[in-house]
Amino acid sequence: MSLAVPTSRRRAPTAGERFLVYGVAGWAIDSLYVWLHTGRRRPSSLLNVPVYGLAQPLFEPLHDRIRHRPLALRAMAYGVGSLGVEYASGRLLRRLFGSAPWDYGGARLGIDGLVRLDYLPVWAAYGLGLEHLHDALSGEAAK
Secondary structure (H helix, E strand, C coil): CCCCCCHHHCCCCCHHHHHHHHHHHHHHHHHHHHHHHHCCCCCCCCCHHHHHHCHHHHHHHHHHHHCCCCHHHHHHHHHHHHHHHHHHHHHHHHHHHCCCCCCCCCCCCEECCCEEHHHHHHHHHHHHHHHHHHHHHHCHHHC
């Protein structure tokens, strides 16, 4: 006897639940990325959770609109979009709290210490990965 709920009866996650999934997933990936590249063993700031959660209202509609476009176009859209969200959210966090949880002030390709242009490929790859998460959350992966 299986206790698994059949896929056809599974309730789709709400927008708020998807926001939380994107937020926690992004925070965990960010923490792992920082550890692998700097050796810093403490996790990223929890202020990053809502920043990554913005994938729900911003990324999902974009992905739905461009999902059948060429991979390079999608990657570029996700990379540029992510840099824009990182910059805007960093500015807002600085205004609210006096600083952002990240600081790229010493980076050669940094802008106002809030984004690094050399991270464009990283953000592009992150967006392509989010396509799979979005499809799993929305049930598109089962189609």
